[in-house]
Amino acid sequence: MxxxxxxxxxxxxxxxxxxxxxxxxxxxxxxxxxxxxxxxxxxxxxxxxxxxxxxxxxxxxxxxxxxxxxxxxxxxxxxxxxxxxxxxxxxxxxxxxxxxxxxxxxxxxxxxxxxxxxxxxxxxxxxxxxxxxxxxxxxxxxxxxxxxxxxxxxxxxxxxxxxxxxxxxxxxxxxxxxxxxxxxxxxxxxxxxxxxxxxxxxxxxxxxxxxxxxxxxxxxxxxxxxxxxxxxxxxxxxxxxxxxxxxxxxxxxxxxxxxxxxxxxxxxxxxxxxxxxxxxxxxxxxxxxxxxxxxxxxxxxxxxxxxxxxxxxxxxxxxxxxxxxxxxxxxxxxxxxxxxxxxxxxxxxxxxxxxxxxxxxxxxxxxxxxxxxxxxxxxxxxxxxxxxxxxxxxxxxxxxxxDVASYQPENFVWYPETQFCYMRNGHMFLAAKGGHNNESHNHNDVGSFILAIDNLPVMIDVGVGTYTRKTFSRERYSIWTMQSNYHNLPIINGQPEVFGASYKAGKVSVDKKQCLFTADIAQAYPAGAAIDAWLRSYQLKNNSLIVTDDFTLKEKKAANQLNFMTWGEVDTSKKGRIRIRVNGVSAVLNYDDATFTPAIEKIDLTDPRLSKVWGDAVYRITLTAKEQTLKGTYRCTISRENH
Incomplete structure (x- = not known):
């Protein structure tokens, strides 16, 4: 073709x-x-x-x-x-x-x-x-x-x-x-x-x-x-x-x-x-x-x-x-x-x-x-x-x-070929994915996740706006909702993920007992990102999610960034701690203040297909590394805040 x-x-x-x-x-x-x-x-x-x-x-x-x-x-x-x-x-x-x-x-x-x-x-x-x-x-x-x-x-x-x-x-x-x-x-x-x-x-x-x-x-x-x-x-x-x-x-x-x-x-x-x-x-x-x-x-x-x-x-x-x-x-x-x-x-x-x-x-x-x-x-x-x-x-x-049948969701569901993993632990629900970047109705989202607390999404996948000619054309990935930049994923050496079946997750594994999902997402990024390995893992605890990135780079080009998408009220007034409030649910994103500088981008939603779900705006939380290193570990924790 x-x-x-x-x-x-x-x-x-x-x-x-x-x-x-x-x-x-x-x-x-x-x-x-x-x-x-x-x-x-x-x-x-x-x-x-x-x-x-x-x-x-x-x-x-x-x-x-x-x-x-x-x-x-x-x-x-x-x-x-x-x-x-x-x-x-x-x-x-x-x-x-x-x-x-x-x-x-x-x-x-x-x-x-x-x-x-x-x-x-x-x-x-x-x-x-x-x-x-x-x-x-x-x-x-x-x-x-x-x-x-x-x-x-x-x-x-x-x-x-x-x-x-x-x-x-x-x-x-x-x-x-x-x-x-x-x-x-x-x-x-x-x-x-x-x-x-x-x-x-x-x-x-x-x-x-x-x-x-x-x-x-x-x-x-x-x-x-x-x-x-x-x-x-x-x-x-x-x-x-x-x-x-x-x-x-x-x-x-x-x-x-x-x-x-x-x-x-x-x-x-x-x-x-x-x-x-x-x-x-x-x-x-x-x-x-x-x-x-x-x-x-x-x-x-x-x-x-x-x-x-x-x-x-x-x-x-x-x-x-x-x-x-x-x-x-x-x-x-x-x-x-x-x-x-x-x-x-x-x-x-x-x-x-x-x-x-x-x-x-x-x-x-x-x-x-x-x-x-x-x-x-x-x-x-x-x-x-x-x-x-x-x-x-x-x-x-x-x-x-x-009918009197009852519904009781499983606490751990793993789709090994599609590489979707769903976990429940206490008040928390996690969905994580591996896969590749040419799935049907694809977004560039290898390694991304969704986190819900008390059944309410807090870290979100924004979804897709109203379909237009651009949606199914060569311009698809010029739409922000399709880009890995606006999913819960890192920007590595200044590079986002790219489209294509060869851009995929590697070394994907799950541990049901530990409520753990791990994937090497290095191959989802272009060669220009100069990545040897980027092992992203999610471990779901009773009231918290631990997000870990273990990485090795070939060279240093630009500061790494960790992005998190949410739709709640975001408060960055305390160092190392970002508070997110969504419809009565309160969560805290903890990060190492010595390692990252936080920034918040508000994205106004003018598309009714998005606004009817999320309201007037969503927010991108970006943690930018203060120092670029060839090898290291980033760790963030997202916790349910007790009322």
Whole structure:
């Protein structure tokens, strides 16, 4: 790949060392294409939801939520569908903003999905005309893909939809699945008005989703030409789940359906081969629902269409992938947010966690879901775009409500291949990482850590701001949140870490008994940093964390610095002691005043994606070495201050 070709998807395709790739082929080993062909449940007999006319069954499914669902849809009666202007697409190229196109598009999608579910709940035809208008509106769109993804995937490399090419990507697939369910549920009432409506819709779904999935093999997420040094992520299970469900809802030719199912199995197998054997999601908890959650959606659909002949929920890997989310939950709705994840757990789908836990027989996942449902009741508003998932969630809701499983997080969790380590000791929680600097949704953060006290993050990973064109381009690491300078890491000889799979942790080790994590992070820095070794270790005590750096340098170039990110009130008035107060939690960073000079940088947060988590500002604490030496040891202690 030429370095000049930087698109929205480049970060996802760039070559890297294949850490953990294992040719498991769990799905293909479970069934051949011939077995798939002989096992197909045809003519949508697999659908686990009522047919449109089965009013009693819909009433039972929606239960006490029925009237609220109808009311929510009623607000959009006589909706005027919003045109996405050409300049909305072009704005991505002009300013890098995705929102001009996506905000309008997402509003239309939201309205359509609410109208659809309201009609399913009421069943009186009151929403049909608006749904017909919506169907025809979507059919008249040149593409269902988002501008940012068009820019990366189209042969034109432009953000404006190209009428000559149909692109398969995340949002396009979501809309395809939503409209495929619309076709399935409402074909009869639509046909009573005019058969042209469903005829046109079926044509567009064939053209935009089914045919490209069968005929093309060049979309990177398909992994049909995959090489073992390539990167895969949530796109693969997500896009395949959408495609599989569209074929299941629309295709009545068993030969074609079998071919599509098997193509999807081959693709998802590559993702499962790519995922490390420890089951960790390197994209972080926010993306767990898009990656492992969509894998769950795919696997449940695959089981339905094959009459349960292909069911791999018994696989230890599938269970580990699910239980990662329970380990990454700090508490009180905070999560470990390495990579492009948010530190808040708001995006976690409690019902999805529960259903996954039931499928893999995980009391831990069930217990976490029960805990969250009690502490944070499952309330409106609903998001109905993924109808298959949300209707499935409603089906499982009574089971969750009656479940008595409890959640008790483990005190020590180690992911040896992904190199994530989570520890709990007394009031303290620590997450530390090794890894490399070309992980999916990567930040340059080899060796960084997150420290929470009483379930509240104190030393933080800031996360990621609103996505723009720059986020997935050659300019990604010009964004401060992506740089090691703004993670809990040293600047060595004036040098931060750099991007690339070869920039990685070495000699990574853990000691469960000592609550100790150690990694040599020297290789994460460029040659100009002149490092022989930089051994960073974290030892978690009952009420304190000891951060130690043992180092050897080849030469002295610039003063070393230790950086710590926080979001609390910072007080440096006492030498050797920095006090941090965050929402009622008080911590003290102790350092050697003879060795370091402290400085505080306030970073105002103007990006709402960051400010909604951390407030108006975060702070970087920098300890600058007063004397540069070729060899030495730095030690800092972060302690919980008793109230």
């Amino acid at each position: 030429k370095k000049t070709v930087f698109t929205i998807c480049l970060l996802f395709m760039v070559l890297l060392s294949s850490w953990g790739y294992e040719q498991r082929n769990l799905l293909q080993n479970a069934a051949s294409e011939a077995l798939i062909r002989n096992s197909l449940v045809m003519k949508q007999a697999w659908v686990p939801f009522p047919k449109y006319a089965d009013r009693a069954d819909w009433d039972q499914l929606f239960g006490k939520e029925k009237e609220a669902i109808i009311e929510a849809g009623s607000k959009f009666l006589d909706y005027h569908w919003q045109v996405i202007r050409a300049t909305d697409y072009l704005e991505y190229e002009r300013s890098g903003s995705r929102n001009s196109m996506q905000d309008t598009y997402n509003q239309n999608i939201k309205v359509f999905s609410h109208l659809l579910v309201a009609e399913l709940a009421e069943g009186k035809g009151r929403f049909i005309d608006d749904l017909i208008n919506g169907v025809m509106f979507f059919c008249e769109m040149t593409s269902w893909a988002e501008s940012a993804h068009l820019f990366g995937a189209q042969k034109s490399k432009r953000a404006m939809p190209d009428y000559r090419e149909d692109i398969l990507e995340l949002r396009q697939g979501d809309v395809s699945q939503m409209l495929a369910w619309t076709y399935y549920f409402l074909k009869k009432p639509f046909d009573k008005i005019d058969p042209m409506i469903t005829s046109r819709l079926r044509y567009e779904l064939q053209k935009r989703e089914l045919t490209p999935f069968l005929k093309r093999n060049d979309f990177w997420w398909m992994a049909r030409n995959y090489k073992q040094d390539g990167l895969l992520n949530n796109w693969t299970p997500w896009c395949n789940a959408n495609a599989l469900l569209c074929f299941m809802l629309l295709e009545d030719n068993p030969d074609v359906l079998a071919k599509a199912v098997y193509l999807s199995m081959q693709s998802v197998d590559q993702y499962l081969n790519y995922v490390k054997g420890d089951g960790a999601c390197e994209e972080g908890p926010t993306y767990w629902g898009h990656a492992v959650g969509k894998l769950y959606e795919y696997l449940t659909a695959l089981s339905l269409i094959t009459g349960d002949k292909v069911n791999i929920f018994h696989s230890p890997l599938i269970k580990k992938m699910g239980e990662y989310i329970t380990a990454s939950y700090i508490g009180d709705e905070w999560v470990v947010n390495f990579a492009d994840a948010s530190a808040k757990a708001g995006e976690l789908n409690t019902m999805l966690i529960y259903r996954y836990g039931v499928s893999v027989n995980s009391p831990t996942m069930r217990g976490m879901a029960v805990m969250r449902a009690k502490a944070h009741p499952l309330t409106r508003p609903w998001t109905w775009l993924d109808l298959y998932q949300e209707l499935g969630n409603l089906t499982y809701r009574p089971l969750l409500d009656s």
